Amino acid sequence: MNKFKIAALVIAAGTTSLGAMVTSAAPAPVMVGGAPMYPTKNIIENAVNSKDHTTLVAAVKAAGLVDTLQGPGPFTVFAPTDAAFRKLPADTVPTLLKPENKAQLTSVLTYHVVPGRLSGATLRKDVMKGHGKAMLTTVQGEQLTVTAKGRMLMITDSKGQVAKVTIADVNQSNGVIHVIDTVLLP
Numbered sequence: 001m002n003k004f005k006i007a008a009l010v011i012a013a014g015t016t017s018l019g020a021m022v023t024s025a026a027p028a029p030v031m032v033g034g035a036p037m038y039p040t041k042n043i044i045e046n047a048v049n050s051k052d053h054t055t056l057v058a059a060v061k062a063a064g065l066v067d068t069l070q071g072p073g074p075f076t077v078f079a080p081t082d083a084a085f086r087k088l089p090a091d092t093v094p095t096l097l098k099p100e101n102k103a104q105l106t107s108v109l110t111y112h113v114v115p116g117r118l119s120g121a122t123l124r125k126d127v128m129k130g131h132g133k134a135m136l137t138t139v140q141g142e143q144l145t146v147t148a149k150g151r152m153l154m155i156t157d158s159k160g161q162v163a164k165v166t167i168a169d170v171n172q173s174n175g176v177i178h179v180i181d182t183v184l185l186p
Contacts, residue, residue, distance in 0.1 A: 065110070079178065107186055
């Protein structure tokens with residue numbers, strides 16, 4: 001093989017490797033409920049695609065919070081899964097979704113939202129600074145308590161119920177979602 005062909009092969013191999021590196025540099029979107037969550041989309045645009053959050057999406061629509069959660073934020077949302085809603089007493093969700101209970105539903109949903117973009121790392125640092133716990137004031141006005149158990153973040157509501165963060169740091173264009181396994185109640 002002559003020198004020109006060898007040089008061309010080396011350059012082609014280098015270009016292919018560089019292309020692979022550039023392509024792999026962009027992180028893959030986090031999967032939630034079988035759907036990719038794109039950091040370029042807002043909270044609502046992503047949530048509607050998660051098969052694990054159909055109850056939450058229906059509740060957000062019933063409470064009239066879609067426009068808010070599509071807004072600029074930033075918001076940190078602790079998003080309970082459908083399984084979390086199934087842990088509630090049997091008639092709770094249908095009762096909350098009734099138009100006459102919109103204020104109560106809004107209170108429950110906004111209790112899951114904190115102003116700002118709080119990553120899992122930030123929450124862990126705040127827990128360490130707070131000697132084992134961090135207090136967050138929700139959009140609803142009451143507080144949540146964040147603790148850590150090993151690498152697992154735990155969120156405790158005003159009733160003492162504890163939710164585990166099962167998927168942290170689902171970045172959105174207007175905030176971040178942390179998937180939780182229990183509905184938080186004010």
